[in-house]
Amino acid sequence: MNLFQVTSPAPRELWERAANTDENTLVFQTPVWMDGACGTGEYEDASRMYETRDGRTIILPLARRKRLHPWLSTLASMPNGLGMGGPISTEPVRVGDIEMILSDIARQPALRVYIRPSPLTTRVWEPARKPGFSGEVHHTHILDLEGGFENVWKNRFSSATRTKIRKAEKTGLTVECGLGEKFLAELYEIYLQWTDRRAQERHMPLPIARWLGRLREPYDRFHGVARELGNGFQVWVARNDGQAVAAAVLLIHGKNASYWRSASIKEMAGPTRANDLLQLRMIEAACQAGCRHYHMGESGEVESLKHFKSRFGAVEQAFPTCFRELIPVTSTRKRLSELTRRLNHSPVKDA
Numbered sequence: 117m118n119l120f121q122v123t124s125p126a127p128r129e130l131w132e133r134a135a136n137t138d139e140n141t142l143v144f145q146t147p148v149w150m151d152g153a154c155g156t157g158e159y160e161d162a163s164r165m166y167e168t169r170d171g172r173t174i175i176l177p178l179a180r181r182k183r184l185h186p187w188l189s190t191l192a193s194m195p196n197g198l199g200m201g202g203p204i205s206t207e208p209v210r211v212g213d214i215e216m217i218l219s220d221i222a223r224q225p226a227l228r229v230y231i232r233p234s235p236l237t238t239r240v241w242e243p244a245r246k247p248g249f250s251g252e253v254h255h256t257h258i259l260d261l262e263g264g265f266e267n268v269w270k271n272r273f274s275s276a277t278r279t280k281i282r283k284a285e286k287t288g289l290t291v292e293c294g295l296g297e298k299f300l301a302e303l304y305e306i307y308l309q310w311t312d313r314r315a316q317e318r319h320m321p322l323p324i325a326r327w328l329g330r331l332r333e334p335y336d337r338f339h340g341v342a343r344e345l346g347n348g349f350q351v352w353v354a355r356n357d358g359q360a361v362a363a364a365v366l367l368i369h370g371k372n373a374s375y376w377r378s379a380s381i382k383e384m385a386g387p388t389r390a391n392d393l394l395q396l397r398m399i400e401a402a403c404q405a406g407c408r409h410y411h412m413g414e415s416g417e418v419e420s421l422k423h424f425k426s427r428f429g430a431v432e433q434a435f436p437t438c439f440r441e442l443i444p445v446t447s448t449r450k451r452l453s454e455l456t457r458r459l460n461h462s463p464v465k466d467a
Contacts, residue, residue, distance in 0.1 A: 119166060119216050126165035126175045134175045136370065137206040140236040142411065143348060143369035144199025145177045152341030153179055153198050156334060162191060166203075166217065174205045174213055178221070186225035187442075193231050197333070199374070202233030202241075209237060214244035218438070222248045228441045235435035236372075236409070242436055249438040257422070257430035259410040261373075265403035272429025281396050284389035290355050291397045293366075299351035300342055303363035304335050307379040333377075338365075352398055354390040362390035366398045373402035374411040395428055 128147055135146045143149055150161050162180035167173055178201070181189045193201025203209050203217055221229055229249075233241050235256050261268055269278070292299075308329060315325030342349040348369060354362040362385040364378035375398060380391055402410045412430045415421035422432065 119220070120169045121167040122220060123165040123167075124163065124178075125161045126163040126177075130165060130173055131163065131175050134173065134204045134206050138204040139371050139408070140234055141204045141370060142200050142234050142236075142372050143345065143367040143374055144194050145201060145204050145234065146369055147177075148344045148348075149199070149341060150177055150179065152344035153195070153337070155340030155344070156336040157182060158337075159195060164217075164220070166213070166220070168213075168216075172205060172207050174203050174209060174217070176203045176217055176221075177201050180226070188227050189225075190228045190230070191221065191224060191226040192229070193233075195230075197337075199376070200232055200234045202231060202237055209240055211240050211244045214240055215246075218244070218246055218249060222440055227443065228439065230437070230439040232437045233435065235411075235433050238433070238435045241438075246438050249440050251436055251438045253434050254414055254437055255432050255434050256414050257412040257425040257432055259399065259412065259428060259430040261399075261403050261407055261410055265400050268399060268403065268429060274427045274429075277392065277427040280389045280392045284393040287388040288356065289361075289388050289390055289393055291352060291393055292355070293350050293352050293397070293401065295342070295347065295350065297339075299353055299363070300338055302353050302360040303351050303365065303377070303379060304338065306360060306363050306381060307333060307377075309381055310379045313382065338377075350398075350401070352394050354385070354388075354394050356384055356388055356390070359384070361385045361388065362394055364391075364394050364398060366401060368402065368405050368407065371406070371408040372411060373398075373405065373407040373409070375413060391424075399428065 131147045135141045150163065153159055154161055158181065159179040160182045162178045164176045164178055165173060166176070176193060178191055178193045179195050179198070180191050181195075203213065205213075232254070235258065259268070259272065263271075308326060311325050311329035312322055315322050345367065348367060350366040350368070352364050352366060353360050362378070362380035365376040367374040367376050375395070378391070378394070385391055399410055410430070412425045415425065426432070
């Protein structure tokens with residue numbers, strides 16, 4: 117093994133150097149994102165720096181859930197809802213590096229260890245041996261921004277999407293990008309209204325739905341990462357006659373832009389194609405920032421989301437994840453998710 121020394125948490129200066137050098141680095145793999153993720157007190161920085169005998173330095177962003185005994189806690193790169201993880205380095209990461217890292221973290225005390233690597237590094241993850249780890253294949257959508265915005269508009273967007281955007285521009289919608297508290301509050305209020313609508317569709321009490329919604333997407337998490345990222349955290353809001361009807365978050369780091377969160381008021385955003393116009397403006401902003409990729413994230417098995425992303429030219433890409441568990445968390449979660457999906461899609465008749 118080529119491992120020489122491990123330091124945890126990773127020294128900030130070396131982590132920043134790796135994040136700013138490795139062109140595959142996503143914002144979720146940066147130290148400022150870790151600061152934002154840990155700002156709510158839910159997680160603590162457990163990142164690890166590996167020094168190899170041939171003089172290379174590799175950083176693994178890693179977060180540990182706080183206030184639990186280590187053997188009852190979890191380690192993730194990154195935790196659910198906080199994006200991708202995996203190692204970054206000032207030099208290309210090798211297959212042997214992946215094997216070294218997995219061998220190390222397999223020995224760390226944790227109820228569950230989970231790695232969701234950047235899909236840009238699939239080529240080194242797929243052939244790596246992962247003893248002690250189970251694996252899953254996930255899918256994400258990535259839009260290639262090569263050639264700039266005009267090329268993306270003409271050659272990547274579908275003709276139907278261009279037509280929808282032209283119609284949206286004629287509806288009187290305005291789109292604004294902001295960094296302050298006002299824009300973040302607008303985004304979160306739209307999200308809560310979306311939560312209310314879903315609760316009504318599922319015949320769930322609104323107070324319970326809002327409580328679950330805040331638990332799933334705590335406002336402090338948005339506020340924390342926005343504070344740490346500064347200009348790299350952009351909230352885009354579409355308004356109709358001054359009222360916010362749709363909003364989305366664009367994250368930018370180096371050559372990579374990430375469409376992270378969005379919400380809309382269906383009955384107002386749908387007819388005006390507000391979500392299409394938001395995507396146009398964010399993709400244009402990513403091109404202007406010199407980004408090479410626009411990451412649209414995972415869609416699960418929701419075909420409508422997959423279709424929406426593909427209309428903008430984003431290509432579905434498979435990437436491996438791996439995990440080690442002391443109890444079958446993943447399989448149990450899958451069964452519960454499938455049960456919830458069946459309940460949500462079963463016909464419900466009013467009494």
